[in-house]
Amino acid sequence: MLSPSTNYRTPEELAADPAFIRWVQDPTPATDAHWQRWLEADALRLVLEQQARQLVGLLQFQSVSLDLANRRGLEAKLRQKMVEIALPTVGSALEAPVLPLRPRTAPGWMAYIAAASVMAVLLTGFWFWQHRTIAPDRTYTTAYGQTQRIELPDQSIVTLNANSRLRLVENWTNNATREVWLDGEAFFDIRKKPGTKAAQFTVHSGRVHVGVLGTTFNVTQRRGTTQVVLSTGSVRLEGLPTGTQFMTPGDRVVYRETAGLPDDRRVERSRVNPANYMAWQQREWVLDNTSLEEIATMLNDQFGLMVLVNPPLSERRLSGRMSIESPDVFLENLSTILGVSIRRTATNQILIQPQ
Structure with a gap:
């Protein structure tokens, strides 16, 4: 896989990378972590990634309805079309130094957008010409x-x-x-x-x-x-x-x-x-010897809460049926049942500690 120092000249070049396509279409914890490191190495890469992700969406075109051989053939043709359209258009613009947040750099990005727009039209026509019966x-x-x-x-x-x-x-x-x-x-x-x-x-x-x-x-x-x-x-x-x-x-x-x-x-x-x-459909959880560490993960999945459990408490366990209609009420009940201190920090993290 690529290193954090790997650079791409254009969104089209990034969108043609098979590793990037696999990450967008079928992300895993490993690829999420890998590409996140790549993004963090340079703030400008976020814009590049967002545009490339849109291009990969064009590449997919509901290709889930195609067999694997046809899909690979289509992707190869589209990637070749990307190179033919994008590189002559924007390659020279990227040889100049990039000065972030300066209005005069906008034409370079406009070249990207223009190239992407032309490519989108070609890809759309190519797709519907070959697969006119595919539903959106x-x-x-x-x-x-x-x-x-x-x-x-x-x-x-x-x-x-x-x-x-x-x-x-x-x-x-x-x-x-x-x-x-x-x-x-x-x-x-x-x-x-x-x-x-x-x-x-x-x-x-x-x-x-x-x-x-x-x-x-x-x-x-x-x-x-x-x-x-x-x-x-x-x-x-x-x-x-x-x-x-x-x-x-x-x-x-x-x-x-x-x-x-x-x-x-x-x-x-x-x-x-x-x-x-299946009790979550009634806004309830049925806990069965569930650890505090597991409950913290469940709260993150359900409500987006960042819950930090004091290590000695992580294996404290709970069984029973609890309402999740309100995350705040759930945490209050959890504190009472287990006899632990639960507080919210200034950064909106939830800390579970001994009383």
């Missing part, structure tokens, strides 16, 4: 503390938890395989399509692919860990290092991978009460 994507996102109920084109229902994103091809034909891509957590109530053999519903969650016909289940994908809990029906899991696995109601399967250690990939399977893992 639709993305649903939730903020911290927010949930959203989504009705899919087949009348299936998805409840999206806080700090999550769901992407799908917007128009599904009657015989098409139904696919969605999840980053975060969601509960799925999938409608079975009678009399249609090719009506499988697939949830892509990190490396794990959950295939179903008609069922209810919960999927969580955060920080390199994917968890699937099945309530009704049956599902098939693919993409696991242990091979394909089938689940029955009450099964919980967790796939974990460690950032920077590609060989450290684990699969855990257990029997649980599914309702406990």
Whole structure:
């Protein structure tokens, strides 16, 4: 991978880097950390990254509906087109010194924008000429503390938890395989399509692919860990290092991978009460011998709170059902139950310490 000193002359050049494309399309904790270091090495790289990310979006063009061979062929053609358009246009402009925050540097960035605009038109025409029947994507996102109920084109229902994103091809034909891509957590109530053999519903969650016909289940994908809990029906899991696995109601399967250690990939399977893992839909958490350290992570995922736990308290554990309607009330209850001090700092961090 690139070092923090690696420089790109144009947004197009960065957008053509396969490593950058993989990070934008399928980020992992390891690649997030790597590219964050690259961004922090030079403040001007943030603008470059934002423009390149938009260009990668043009590169994708709902390519999720293409097979891998066609997608790679298309990307190769688009990347070649980037070089042909962008480098002659903006290469000479970047040979001059860059003076940040000076109005006279604007024409250089205008060249980027002009090149990107021309490229966008060409890419759009090229895409629709080759793939006129591909439907547009639709993305649903939730903020911290927010949930959203989504009705899919087949009348299936998805409840999206806080700090999550769901992407799908917007128009599904009657015989098409139904696919969605999840980053975060969601509960799925999938409608079975009678009399249609090719009506499988697939949830892509990190490396794990959950295939179903008609069922209810919960999927969580955060920080390199994917968890699937099945309530009704049956599902098939693919993409696991242990091979394909089938689940029955009450099964919980967790796939974990460690950032920077590609060989450290684990699969855990257990029997649980599914309702406990889906209580968030009622704005509750069911804690089962859950450590304070784990609760701190849950609060960060759900509400964006930065919670710091005093190390001697990190393994204090709690079981029971607690409301998460208000994070402040939750923290007050936590303080009372465990007998700990919880306070908010001037920088809006939450400190959990002994009383």
